[in-house]
Amino acid sequence: MPVPENLHATYAVALAAPPADPRGLARDQVARLVRPPLRDLVLGMLASPLLTLDLRPAREFPPLPMxxxxxxxxxxAELGALSAASHLLAVRAAYRPGWPxxxxxxxxxxxxxxxxxxSMPVLDGFTPQILGRDRLERSLPxxxxxxxxxxxxxxPHADGPHGFWFTTNGLARFGLPELLTENVPPTLVEAWGRVLNGLARRLLDLWVERLPAxxxxVFVDLPEVVSVSLQDIAAAQGVEESMLREVSLRLRLDEPEGAAPAVLTVLAADDGPDRFDHLCAALFGPS
Structure with missing residues (x-):
């Protein structure tokens, strides 16, 4: 798996009027609102070239995907605030892959x-998605x-002629390809979503373990077959699980044509027509 040199994050704040000193405002509010030890990391990034603030009239940015x-x-109300914003503050940061x-x-x-x-909305440029204040604060370490x-x-998942297609949206934040699964039966959409959450957690752990400080x-070797347990699924949701159950999944790195990024296609280790049913039953019990 290729390791990118740097990873980038972009967020935007809609503004009814431009603040006189956006960096000073950001520094003061981070010091007031962000808890340690995250506060020290954020203030350090804010004082370095690794984090930039770009304040401009909203019309000078590309149109937002309403x-x-x-x-x-x-x-x-959030869409209305975005549409009415006179300015946008783009917050961009770069850092090497790894943890944190x-x-x-x-x-x-x-x-x-x-x-x-x-009291203005925040846009996550990766997803893209509006992040409410409670949700944003809860997501931070x-x-x-x-x-x-x-x-x-x-x-996100979409209905196709032979079932649902899943593609994760977020693993690329950490330098990993997104996960893709095709033709998931409608009755297993919720269960398979939980499996993918657990697989994402397990893959991220394996990825970080292989990135030295x-x-x-240039490249990192990840296993072709990965075990996903109920503990991985629980960890992705920030809870604990005592029951010991796991299944094996096979990963295939696919390089789409053109400029589309590579994806990791998720398959059962032992493929077959009832593979999704067997995997979900092995983890969660018969439905």
Whole structure:
């Protein structure tokens, strides 16, 4: 698996009027609202070239994807605030792959602090999605440095002629390809979503373990067959699970034609017509 040199995060805050000193506002609000030890990381990024603030009239930015934001749950009031914004503050951060994902944590915390101070919506440019204040604050790491992975990835799925297609939206934040599964039966949509959450958590753990704190490698070897347990699924949701059950999944790195990014296609280790039913039953019991 190729390892990118840097990862990037972009958030935007809609503004009714431009603040006189956006960096000073961000620094003051981070110091006031963000808990340690995250506060020190964010203030350090804010004081460095790794995090930039770009304040401009809204018309100078590309048009915002209002239909997509609505599809991802933006309220009418949030969309109205975006449409009426005179300015946008783009918060951009860069950092190397590994743990912590300082680019994401710092950019989200800065945007959230500014948005909270001005009571204005925050846009996650990756998904894209509007992040309400409570949800944004809940997604940031607590004193122990842990996060719920489900606060950082989405599981959009679409109905096809032979079942549902899933593609994760969020693993690329950490430098990994997104996960793809085809032809999931309608009765297993919820269960398979939980499986993918657990697989994403397990893959991220394997990825981070292979990224040294010193010089990054050009490539990282990840196993073709990965075990996913109920503990992985629970960890993705920020809870604990005592029951010991796991299944094996096979990963295939696919390079689409053109400029589309690579994806990891998720298959059963032992393929067959009832593979999804067997995997879900092995983890969650018969439906």
């Amino acid at each position: 239909d997509l934001l609505a599809a991802y749950g933006a309220s009418r 994902p300082a680019h994401e944590w710092a950019a989200r915390a800065v945007a959230g602090a500014v948005g909270a101070a001005l 607590g004193p122990d440095g842990t996060v719920r992975l489900t606060d950082w990835i989405l599981l 010193a010089e990054l490698p």
